Amino acid sequence: MTLSISELEEFARKCRVEIVKMVYRAQAGHPGGSLSEIDLISALYATRMRVRPNQPKWDDRDRFILSKGHASPGMYAVLAEMGFISHEDLHSYRVLGGKCQGHVDMKWCPGVDFSAGSLGMGLSFGLGCAVAARLDNSERRTFVMLGDGELQEGSVWEAAMAAAHHEVGNLKVILDRNRIQNDDFCEVQMRMFDIPAKWRSFGWEVKEIDGHNMEEVMSGLDFLESTNDKPSILIAHTIKGAGVSFMEDNPSFHGAAPNDEQFAQAMAELGEVIA
């Protein structure tokens, strides 16, 4: 797909509306990390991912691994926008029997390639997918979305080391650097010091962008697509809760739903007219 910057921005805006609606209807879930990642996943799916929504299990599809699987509303909104699932399916978020389970799950939802929910697992899984593609002589790529709090899991670094060792250049990470985790700011919970330097020292190609500036997001994705001799990571500086003023940079909205009044305000801010 080729979409203009303004079309991508509109794609992401629609997804933001769906994210807030999902969490509001369920009165549970994770809006903050969904809103911070959404510009990145929107651009990735709309312009880069080689996938077939009507054939979600197509062998040579690119893989997208949402390792921070609690930010599932963001992924569901994009999958609906892409046509993997319907907008009606979004009503099944956190509902018994629904495709849209609390955390993205490959057994439940078409277009989902990883059963997430436990942090620190997606990069290793993605490494396996990427190695398999190489063994298959397939052109498919594996994109993994990590949270910044998630980087505190030691297993992330086991995978990072192995990916560089095996020169797995078809493995591409996007880091949602929103500076907040569950209980508080990362700076309070566990300081991580120089994150780009850490990845470089592990043998990765690193680029930093503003994860809400669509032009920068597109050049960041260009960087990931053109780096093929080494694993690469796009560190996207984002704002948790981006697009909804009272959620922005607010640890309370990591895993909390808006009330009626807040919902109305969010819809207004996102330019959505509620009948």
Add this chain to the structure above:
Amino acid sequence: MSEMAATRDGYGQALLEIADNPKVVVMEADLGKSTKSLHFRKKYPTRTISCGIGEQNMLLAGAGLAASGYIPFASTFAIFTERAFEQMRNGVARPNLAVHLCGSHGGTHTGTDGSSAQSIEDLAIYRTLPNVVVMHPSDYVSTLELTKQLPGLDKPSYMRTARNKTPVMYRGRESEIIIGKGITLCQGTDVAIIACGVLVSESMKAAEQLADKGINATVVDMHTLKPLDGDLINSLVAQCGAIVTAEDHNVIGGLGGAVAEHLVSNHYAPLEMVGVADRFGESGQSDEMLEVMKINSKYIEQAAHRAIARKS
């Protein structure tokens, strides 16, 4: 039984009540708001060690603290304690270091987070570790009381707490709550229901339903799975001759497994196990999950009928 409270809040309150002991330290893995250690953290920041999202590190740092004379209370979701299972095995249980691990949000009752968050195997795995005391209290008061006994326990422990509120049952009965001793909640001679955690109140409901049909059930809250109160089970066998176990946990290896192991090597009685039928959960409300998993009072009652029918 109208007062409702979450067992995880009992844990949080207990940490405050044992804080007078200067050796008590609290360890968190970015879920203190959820496991309720956050109150301790606010009041005693220097005795609270944030481990970030790093459960494995938390358990082993806890072992080091315990080996240095401290009494660490580490908590995260039940499911994420399992990430550090081998650390618990080799680093904590093997040297018998008194690290106290609390896993909140256990069981399918935890709800809409879905299968990745619903631990159905924690009680089983920790029960297999030598030296480790395993508990799953049913209400706020018993969680509070059991946790307060842990600083005096010279061994590691695992306690599962629940996310959602359950009836408060033990106000005024605090002295009956002792690690390793099951509590008899009602007496009957037809069948004994042994339950833990959120299914204790479901078992009480089942006993009422059975009473309506003229069947008298004993209900026991087996808050400690290990060491198991074998004397009590022996007396239940003698008194009732048929046993039902009930737990929001896989039927393999948990309370049902523990009771079965005891029965086959002591006094035999027919046993019906109510628990998760060796499958993963999904997103759903707590009450919906107990129905989907077939573990609410209705299914406990049915199991009681089956157990009674098997008496010889």
